[in-house]
Amino acid sequence: MMGRIPSRAFTTAALAALTLLGGCSWFGGSNAPKPAPLEQISPQLAVSVAWQGRVDSVKFPLSVATPKGQYVLAGTDGVVQALSAVDGASLWRADLNQGLAAGVGSDGRYAAVVTRNSELVVLDEGKVLWRKTLKTPVVTAPFVAGERVFVLTLDRMVLAFDALDGRRLWELRRPGDALTLQQSGVIGAYGNTLVVGQGARLAGVDSLRGTVQWEAPVSTPRGTNEVERLADLVAPVVRSGELLCARAFQSAVGCVNAERGGPVWSRNVGGTQGLGGDAELIVGADASDRITAWATRNGDVQWTADQFQNRRLSAPAVLDRAVVFGDGEGYVHFLSRDKGKTLQRLPTDGSPIATAPVVSGNTLLIVTRNGGLFALRPQ
Structure with missing residues (x-):
């Protein structure tokens, strides 16, 4: 995630939301392009299954939290658990x-x-502390830090609550576009600053007062209508030092400097899923699942890979030795960092991978739409 906010020391858009990702990217359809066949490979990376588990089906934009060696996650049925x-x-x-x-x-x-x-529900180590009904729908996971809970609503309003008693601390309303995207947006932290996606811009917000400190564009939306101009930032986001790198939906990939509050680089490229990366590489797939790796510091293309065309790839995870994607048929693909060549492929339960592979220590958690949990360990 994007850092940590210390403890307390420290005109809305129309709700004509598009269910673009829920309809086409997760499951495909009869008119969807045929996925590329699986290539023949000679495995070059050993990966073991550390453990398996289950949650209910995942029919919502899932985010998995990874605090202190845990995976905190939930299924569609409302069972929340820490593993x-x-x-x-x-x-x-x-x-x-x-x-x-x-x-x-x-x-x-x-x-x-x-x-x-x-209804926003907050738990303290599994016990419900409080519930609060929100006036606007939410599809982005709340962000919890510094004994506060921050919520990004579908119309891009930001709310802050006291984690202990649910008291509303502040709200931030911004003028917005007529359309917003029904997909996980961006909310996190850089130091003491709350960082949120506001359309195609990344905004730094004072976490105590709810005032905007800076804004930096990732993309400049273009188009003849509101649908074509839709360019909301989508999760996950990559943090590397002062840089925060994000994808603007079907528009661009770019990085901003969170210390200065300004853009560093941006590349016009389509795509619907978030990014993976580290201090050296930013990696993402475009709308046809052609993968590109950019240099984190300046956005120069390092390599491209097209062996997964139309396989409905998830957002990736970038490890020390490999780049990892899940796909719409439940396969997990491990690619080399230097060239994007396939090193290994593992099946899960045959249903689409629900979210980017989630790293905690040396464990990589894969969650499927059918609720399968597969904890993998590359050797």
Whole structure:
């Protein structure tokens, strides 16, 4: 995630949201392009399955929190749980008895989700602390830090609550576009600053007062109508030092300097899923699942890979030895960092991978739409 906010020391858009990703990217359809066949490979990377588990089906934009060696996650049915990253052992479990629309955000103690009834629910190590009904739908997982819970609503309003008692601390309303994207947006932190996606811009917000400190564009939306100009930033985002790198939906990939609050580089490229990366590489797939790796510092193209055309790739994870994508048929693909060549491929349960592979220590968690949990360890 994008850093940590210390503890307390420290005209809305029309809701004509597009369900673009829910309809086409997750599952495809009868008119979807045929996915490229799986290539013949000679495995060059050993990967073991450390443990497996299950949640209910994942029919919402899932985010998995990774505080202190844990995976905190949930299924569509509203069961929220914390699992040990080492062996998958249950640390706590809570059944909210309501379906979820967004989740999960956690700092290791507090966890927050949003139900289909637009109810923000905050738990303290598995025990419900409070519930708060929101006026606007939410599809982005709340962000929890510094004993506060931050929420980004579908119309790009930002809300801050006291994690202990649910008291509303502030709200930030911005003029917005007529359309917003029904896909996980960007919310996190850089130092003491809350960082949120506001359309095609990344904004730094004072976490105590809710005032905007800076804005930096990732993309300049163009088009003849509101649909073509839709360029919301989508999660996940990559942080490397002062740089925060993000994808603007179907528009561009770019990095901004969170210390100065200004853009560093941007490249016009389509795509619907977020990015993976580290201090050297930023990696993402375009709308046809052609993968590109850019140099983090300046955006120069390092390599491209087209062996996964139309396979409905997830956002990636970038490891020390490999770049990892999931696809729409439940396969997990490991690519070399230097050239993008396929090193290994593993099956899961045959359903689409629900979110980017999630790294905690030496464990890589894969979550499928059918609720399968597969913890992998590259050797």
